[in-house]
Amino acid sequence: MSAASAPVLECREVYKSFGPRAAALLGVSLEVPSGSLSALVGPDGAGKSTLIRLACGLLRAERGSVRVLGFDAAVAAQCIQDRVSYMPQKFGLYEDLTVRENLDLYADLHGVSQAQRAQRYPELLHMTDLQRFEQRLAGRLSGGMKQKLGLACTLVRPPELLLLDEPTVGVDPLSRRELWQIVHDLVREQGLTVLISTAYLDEAERADRVIVLQAGRVLAEGTPAAVTQLAAGRTFRLTPSGRESARTLQARLLGSQAVIDAVPDAGGVRCVCAAQHGDGIPGGVPVEPRFEDGFMVMLRRTQSQSAHADIALAHPPPQANGALIEVRDLVKRFGAFTAVDRVSFSVARGEIFGLLGPNGAGKTTTFRMLCGLLTPSGGVLRVGGIDVARAGDAARGQLGYVAQKFSLYGPLSARENLEFFASAYGLRGATRRARIEWAIHQFELTHASGPAGDLPGGFKQRLAMAAALLHEPRILFLDEPTSGADPLARRAFWRRITALADQGVTVVVTTHFMQEAEYCDRIVIMDAGRVLAQGTPAQVRACAPREGEFEPSMEDAFVAVVERSRAGEARAAARTA
Amino acid sequence: MLSSLMRILALVRKELLAVLKDRRTRLSLLVPVLVQTMVFGYAASYDLNRVPYVLWSQDQGAAATALIARFDGTGIFRRIDTVVRERDMRAALDDRRALLAIGIPADFSRRLAAGRHADVQLIADGRNSNTAGTALGYAQAVIGAFNSHWRATHGEGRAPAHLSVRAWYNPNLLTRWEMIPGLIGTLTLLQTLLLTAMSVAREREQGTFDQLLVTPIRPVEIMAGKALPAMLIGLVQASGVLLVAQLWFHIPFEGSFAVLYGGIVVFVLAAVGIGLVVSALSYTMQQAMLYSFVLLMPFTLLSGLTTPIANMPRVLQYFTLINPLRYAIDIAQRVYLEGAGMRLLLPDLWPLALIGAVTLTAASWLFRHRLQ
DSSP states (O other), X not given: OOOSSSOSEEEEEEEEESSTTOEEEEEEEEEEOTTOEEXXXXXXXXXXXXXXXXXXXXSOOSEEEEEXXXXXXXXXXXXXXXXXXXXXXXXXXXXXXXXXXXXXXXXXXXXXXXXXXXXXXXXXXXXXXXXXXXXXXXXXXXXXXXXXXXXXXXXXXXXXXXXXXXXXXXXXXXXXXXXXXXXXXXXXXXXXXXXXEESOHHHHTTSSEEEEEETTEEXXXXXXXXXXXXXXXXXXEEOOOTTOOHHHHHHHHHHSTTEEEEEEETTEEEEEESSOOSSOSTTOEEOOOOHHHHHHHHHHHHOXXXXXXXXXXXXXXXXXXXXXXXXXXXXXXXXXXXXXXXXEEEEETTOEEEEEOOTTSSHHHHHHHHTTSSOOSEEEEEETTBOTTTOOHHHHTTEEEEOSSOOSOTTSBHHHHHHHHHHHTTOOHHHHHHHHHHHHHHTTOTTOOSBGGGSOHHHHHHHHHHHHHTTOOSEEEEESTTTTOOHHHHHHHHHHHHHHHHTTOEEEEEOSOGGGGGGOSEEEEEETTEXXXXXXXXXXXXXXXXXXXXXXXXXXXXXXXXXXXXXXXXXXXXXXX | OHHHHHHHHHHHHHHHHHHHSSHHHHHHHHXXXXXXHXXXXXXXOOOOSOEEEEEEEOOOSHHHHHHHHHHHHTSSEXXXXXXXXXXXXXXHHHTTSOSEEEEEOTTHHXXXXXXXXXXXXXXXXXXXXXXXXXXXXXXXXXXXXXXXXXXXXXXXXXXXSOOOOOOSSSXXXXXXXXXXXXXXXXXXXXXXXXXXXXXXXXXXXXXXXXXXXXXXXXXXXXXXXXXXXXXXXXXXXXXHHHHIIIIISOOOOOSOHHHHHHHHHHHXXXXXXXXXXXXXXXXXXXXXXXXXXXHHHHHHHTTTSSSOGGGSOHHHHHHGGGOHHHHHHHHHHIIIIIOOOHHHHHHHHHHHHHHHHHHHHHHHHHHHHTTO
């Protein structure tokens, strides 16, 4: 271990860009002290990955200095790489090798001796709880387990500094908690220095220190509490009165100049005021600020809310009685494996319906069946009164679909993509032109020139939404629509979604952000192919044990429900064994 | 019906935009075809332009000198050495300096002058049987000419039977004349098969295929939307080869362009059908690429481009019946050199149309049923 006094990583005025139009870092200075757990927080495109890659000598800074463990990254990259372990966002696991073989491979690459392995492997496998899966193919592991295996492979040789680039992205809350616990233990028990990047703001609170990065600049550096403190005295909770829903209350608050941020929270609305209001917001009860509140205060100093977040449909979907989506005893089997096991729910017109669950829970499979991309093995599935799998093109014309990954045509421009999808949905002539203009204006795509594949993440996300709404569908399917988006973009996204739902569009959405479940009218939580909990967010939250005076969060509820079900399963398995 | 057509049109436009907008893919569509045509035009030839030989002569007489002069006068036979010992002759063949050794015994001129038979020895390097055979053939022709001339000038009269040889369609039996028209099919198959095989796999990999499937577009329309642009690109590529053949190699074109293009269209339809089946079966671009190459190798080897189909074992000859390239090469060569019309080409056209119909039907069925 290096001397405790000197920082392990030190950046001074670092600049880095990829081409004239793609500046990644604009004068970043920061320090990572020895033995600390530091979090690099910021939305996609903030420069987190660039910074981490500079720190392990994979990139060279244009200006400024990067010093790691006393070495200059510009000249002694190899010395740094011998002492630092780095886990990139997409870790190179070999899916056709077993857990053990992957470990062996990385041990071979790092020249770890057999004696060291004998001592190191049990530690790593115990730490990641993968002992039982030593002989399983890496490709057969769940997303969370893959990340843990990646971490184990990264740590196969004890490093002096551990760099983790968004290890929790796309991982369910349960696995995220486990990963953070592992990292915590590494810092506390082994005195390791860790720099971890994340787009989840709630994770930042678990670090000793945070570095907030936004558009290539350091917005703040210090303890998470210091960032949270920025919102001190400005955070309130409001409960909707009368017939007003939490969503309309939120929309009303966001429209006010005095409000920086408002999010639905446990049946009410949490909001952050622009400045310290002596009397606060009318009807607002002061609450403890959170990290995200402080972050929003900082962000709103540099960015303003999207102006076009409200959306108006020319032809709102017609009124409909009864359930628009009906799922009864839905089953999907892949060979001997049952991915979806007798799932039932229904969604009414104009509802926002959330599908939540850990990776491999079967929510994507359910989702794909709803869209007609998979045929069910059994059960009833009716969307808009028709059987999607068997229905013709007319039925599909009523659906809009936004995939998790950007899945429009990369070489085509934004406009060309819209033109294609407009024709695909049978729009013609003046209607087609009008709808394309509407989409470009509504989703602020006027300046989106060049191939769509090269657009920044936020643009891509808006373009995907625009393409899905061109034909004014009655039902909108959204698969993880906000993963990787920055908080402002996420809020704009949800404003559009709630506006659409208010006009009668039915929305089915899957999400990993548990807070976002609060935007939904009703949710289901799935695990191992079955529905564990179902109802309004308040009903689901009530499943979690209440601790103290605070309402349990959606994430607490999620973890409680999944853990309870898994424990029950383990007991059942023990009884039959 | 109209809406279906509009959707197909939108797909075709999207497909062409995706291919043609990028400068690199645009170049990769034409440049390799042109380069390969040039390379094949020059490199793939069985004609021997230069036969290095070593002369092992023990005879200084007039007849021997006249014979050697005939060899040297062809411009093809190049004497690299004249040796007197057998060991030196052997060495020249061993280290590949000479392809052929001509041995003239000491009594050659004397025996001929006496009106008797004389022997000339030809030794060829058989390590490449093809070249050796061709070189020996050339040498025999030279010696044959020498014989007739000798008989005529020494009052022995002409040989009783005289061979009068004509090669129809390709009078000088130039390999290039048959090779380059053959390339129209070969290179077009290579490119269109890869292009279509990758196109659906790419969409699957990038998630755009799902996005297509949730729109009102039907699987059959997706297939048509994939097949038409690929056929168009295939036709442009075939025209590229054709242009090189016409403008650079000046290979005489006997037939009609309409007939040739008619044949190419049917062939490209079959090629695209095979590409789409490969595409529907593969989940990743890597798989699509691998399957395509696994197919391309036997297609080329069993096409008759380089080795005559009639010489293949019977089982393989049956296999060539489902090889679209076999028919395409036949069509191109016959239209080019023989000037064949549609009627003569029917035996080639209907199997191609059948292959196209079967593969396209299979592909559209697979698109739908690969949904699980």
